Amino acid sequence: MSARVVAPGPWLILSAGMGAGHDQVAHQLAARIRDRGGRVLVLDLLEVLPAGVGRGIRRGYSGMLRAAPWLYEAIFRVFFDEHRFCRPGTYPLDALAAHRLRSIIEGHRPCAVVSTFHLAAQTAGRMRRRGGLDAPSVVVITEPAAHRQWLHPETDMFLCPYPWVAAQARERTGRPACAPGPVVGERFHGPADAARGRRLMGLRAGEDAVLVSAGSWGVGEAATTARWVARLEGARPVVLCGRNERLRRRIAGVAGCVALGWRDDLPDLFAGSAVLVDQSGGGTCAEAFAAGLPVVVHRPLPGHGRLGVRALAEAGVVSMAPDGPALLEAVDRLRRPCGVREAQLARASAVFVHDPVEVLVRWVAARRTRF
Incomplete structure (x- = not known):
């Protein structure tokens, strides 16, 4: 790639404190965008949800992994696996989050909304579909397989850690997807x-x-x-x-x-x-x-x-x-x-092909120039 692109923003990154993985990716993206001159707001979507709903989801998930992993497996099969007929989604959680996000987005006016958590991907996709989000929705998949809650068809671009994940995203949504490699701290490469x-x-x-x-x-x-x-x-x-x-x-x-x-x-x-x-x-x-x-x-x-x-x-x-x-x-x-x-x-x-932040910034910059 040629000389790196500046990233003035502002940017909105939506994460979730479900373990450390989603937040680590979000904060790595934010730090490296800021290094390019960008302004970034990182939000935990679970904290955006009203009346402690998000904290309840976090406690429930953690408790299942510790005490009842079989229950989480059952929930995953119902809500995350592909089904031919019944496909339950994230409603009303995505609707609640979208309602609370609307004023934040109107005040922040981001150049892009970047989601590192699947509920955030669904929320941003819902807002794109209903006209509540003018900025592009970019989903940064943080897992080595793309279950269907990552894959909202109104997503503008998927940034994936591995090529097979990008292939899954393209096949199931028809939307652009690329796989520059996982987002990890630069210190792990040195x-x-x-x-x-x-x-x-x-x-x-x-x-x-x-x-x-x-x-x-x-x-x-x-x-x-x-x-x-x-x-x-x-x-x-x-x-x-x-x-x-x-x-x-x-x-x-x-x-x-x-x-x-x-x-x-x-x-x-x-x-x-x-x-x-x-x-x-x-x-x-x-x-x-x-x-x-x-x-x-x-x-x-x-x-x-x-x-x-x-x-x-x-x-x-x-x-x-x-x-x-x-x-x-x-x-x-x-x-x-x-x-x-x-x-x-x-x-x-070999999975580390390009700098994911460079790919993201260039894609958003090209889209802003074109539109």
């Missing part, structure tokens, strides 16, 4: 301090750190995964427990395991590790791709987690481990240099 990372994880000489990600909420079956990894000679399971202090204390009591809370130094931890074991295929997985750390997926989260990791495995950018013995085999294979490791890392690195 050099990191492996020695510091090893010190932070308390590794001894000859030990390989196997990072186990439990996400920002510390959900899933990370403790079971860590116990399996601890059986592997020379491997030290290091569990990223997010903000779940209860999980951190639980992991700290497991022999041979290291428990870490929320971290801002992941590049160094990645550099000092041999393998990442992930359960969702989301932001941490994409950051590992950028950092050159191989990924094994084990015990994926229900719903969008299972859908996404299946897509990543089919693309060959992660290794799937359906049970404990398969986990040990995959980790043991990938923690050392070998042809399988190098091929997987090469495929993962």
Whole structure:
């Protein structure tokens, strides 16, 4: 690409605090647009909803992942999967959000509304359809598979992390979609301090750190995964427990395991590790791709987690481990240099085609010039 385009804006980015993934992408976009001279307003759509509705949705989702994952799986199949006949949508949530957003948009007058959460995509699409939004609606899909709630037919452009996601968006909506690569922090593409990372994880000489990600909420079956990894000679399971202090204390009591809370130094931890074991295929997985750390997926989260990791495995950018013995085999294979490791890392690195922010800014600038 030629010289980068300035992005004066103003821009409106709609996110949601459902875990950290949607917000991390939103704030990465905002920071890099501001670096180009742009003015950006980032809103959590759940906070826009009235009477604590959004906070109730957040608590309900978190509670299901922790205590009743089967229930979330059932809800996902009804509301997010493709159905031939009955297709329940997001109404009335999108209508409520659109009503509350209207005055914000009128006051802010954004050059584009950028959604990093599927309810935001539905809300902006609804407003475009009904004439309540003159600015283009851009949806930045943050997951490795495009379930139907991401795909509103009034979206002007889809910015996707992977080529198969862009193909899904184009096929199901007929709208433009491109896949420059996942939105991750630039620090994950740069050099990191492996020695510091090893010190932070308390590794001894000859030990390989196997990072186990439990996400920002510390959900899933990370403790079971860590116990399996601890059986592997020379491997030290290091569990990223997010903000779940209860999980951190639980992991700290497991022999041979290291428990870490929320971290801002992941590049160094990645550099000092041999393998990442992930359960969702989301932001941490994409950051590992950028950092050159191989990924094994084990015990994926229900719903969008299972859908996404299946897509990543089919693309060959992660290794799937359906049970404990398969986990040990995959980790043991990938923690050392070998042809399988190098091929997987090469495929993962290849998903970063262009700077997503450059693609977004250029698209919006061209649209403003044309119209």
